[in-house]
Amino acid sequence: MRVTLVFLLMFIFVALQISLSPLISIKEIAPNLILIFVFFIAFSFGQTYGIWTGFFSGFLCDTFNSTYFGLNMALFLIIGFIIGTLKVKFYRDNLFIQVIIFAITLLLYEIIYTILLWQFSVGIFFVNILRYSIPQVFYSTLISLFIFSLLRKIPLFATNH
Amino acid sequence: MLESSKKNYLKNFNFWTFVILLILSILSYTFKGNLRMDVVQGISSIILYPVEKTITFTKNIFYVYRKNIELSREIATISLEIQRCANIKKENRILRELYGYKPMNDFYLIPCEIIGKSPGLHNRSIIIDGGLEDGIEKNMPVVSTRGLVGKIIETTQKTSELLTLYNRNSFISAVDLRSRVQGIVNWQGGRFLILEDVPLHSDIKVEDTLLTSGMGGVFPKGIFIGKVIKVEESPKEIVMKIGIEPFVNFSLLEDVFVLTESMTSPLMEIITPDTSNAIMVQLDIFETIKNPQNFGSSLLNNLMTQ
Known part of the structure; x- marks a missing residue:
């Protein structure tokens, strides 16, 4: 049952990211809804969920950007695996810790993505990090607070379930 | 004992699943040109x-x-x-x-x-x-x-x-409407596009309009791309640095x-x-x-x- 719900939500989050991001973007900066979802699932249910949610979310994401097919697949998979491993080390009921770890994860994701994309062009790398990545981390973290609280309310995702 | 071995098995299983999927992702990225993306x-x-x-x-x-x-x-x-x-x-x-x-x-x-x-x-x-x-x-x-x-x-x-x-893989042959100077429009990050391959001292001014030149066979000649917003010339370079703002928002x-x-x-x-x-x-x-x-x-x- 939980697996079905996770897959269903994954499709909804990908569709929302693709269709709604222009609507909710501020100065071309939109929150990374897919990463918020992958992070939540991995942090709440561990490695197995993290790996598969990361892989399939990345796959769906990449099908809409064929020039870099595989890049999000690999990055979301790694995030799913690492955050899933970290699950046991943190008290998952603490929303504050969850949001802090999410912000660090997103920042690392942005840095790695930018490095891979711009192939170590130092000037462009810093411009992109300052102009896009850091504001995006702030915006996504803010949105993640709301999404995490919302997802926790789903009975199947509750801690004691 | 049984619980611990089950946990270890799951840990190992997850790890190898992760490795296999990661290899698959990297292969997809490396060989994306050969994949049937359609x-x-x-x-x-x-x-x-x-x-x-x-x-x-x-x-x-x-x-x-x-x-x-x-x-x-x-x-x-x-x-x-x-x-x-x-x-x-x-x-x-x-x-x-x-x-x-x-x-x-x-x-x-x-x-x-x-x-x-x-x-x-x-x-x-x-x-x-x-x-x-x-x-x-x-x-x-x-x-x-x-x-x-x-x-x-x-x-x-x-x-x-x-x-x-606004994609790094986008290269468009462009021509200046006023002076007919040609170059390649590309994006290298940031808000503006760049007009590349324009020799030093070419007749390009701020506010000039750029159109597609029709070279390359993909884009027909004469479609509006954007206007020049920045022209920089450095004696150390052999080409000019030109910033373009696209007409399309x-x-x-x-x-x-x-x-x-x-x-x-x-x-x-x-x-x-x-x-x-x-x-x-x-x-x-x-x-x-x-x-x-x-x-x-x-x-x-x-x-x-x-």
Whole structure:
């Protein structure tokens, strides 16, 4: 049952990211809804969920950007695996810790993505990090607070379930 | 004991699953050129198309009223402009004939709605609701009423992915409208595009307009790209550094037109999703696009006369 719900939500989050991001973007900066979802699932249910949610979310994401097919697949998979491993080390009921770890994860994701994309062009790398990545981390973290609280309310995702 | 071995087994199983999937992802990235992306996109678009379409439809309902007011205002302005352009258009046609210029190719316009933008901030591509069923194929140029948007890179039955100017893989041969200096338009991060390969001391000034040069065979000659906003010359370099601001505002873009080359008809057609209801529109892209506004005005004028 939980697996079905996770897959269903994954499709909804990908569709929302693709269709709604222009609507909710501020100065071309939109929150990374897919990463918020992958992070939540991995942090709440561990490695197995993290790996598969990361892989399939990345796959769906990449099908809409064929020039870099595989890049999000690999990055979301790694995030799913690492955050899933970290699950046991943190008290998952603490929303504050969850949001802090999410912000660090997103920042690392942005840095790695930018490095891979711009192939170590130092000037462009810093411009992109300052102009896009850091504001995006702030915006996504803010949105993640709301999404995490919302997802926790789903009975199947509750801690004691 | 049993619990611990089960935990270890799961840990090992997860680890090897992770390794296998990671290798698969890296291989996909490395060999993406050899993958049948149309098949991959076809599968995901079948699953996500209804959800995206519903979201876009709901989103559009809220925009209809505002858009209606905006368009009514725009039509009033454009109507006046059309009257002025009609004469110029006639003169242009006569002069071309007098000079014995070969008639230019005509194009069909396929109107499409944007149903999604690829996630992430960098190298964005756009998903539109037209595909093979509507006659859209790879490498077809895509424009908006303001100018060039990009080109189609993948198509499925119902949707297509287009590569915008804001993509590192986008290289467009451009020409300066005033001085005819040529260069390559590319994006290297940031808000503006770059005009590359322009030799030092070339006649390029701020506020100059750039059009597609027609070289390369993908983009037809004369489509508006953007205006020059920054020109830098350094004695240490052999080329100039030129910043371009595209005419199209990509964050506000909602509708686009895919250009398909006409084989027989001298007219430009707008093909509605149901091709049997194609609207015939007399529009010569090269003559009407004297500035980005004219492109929209000619289009609206022809639509109104239907």
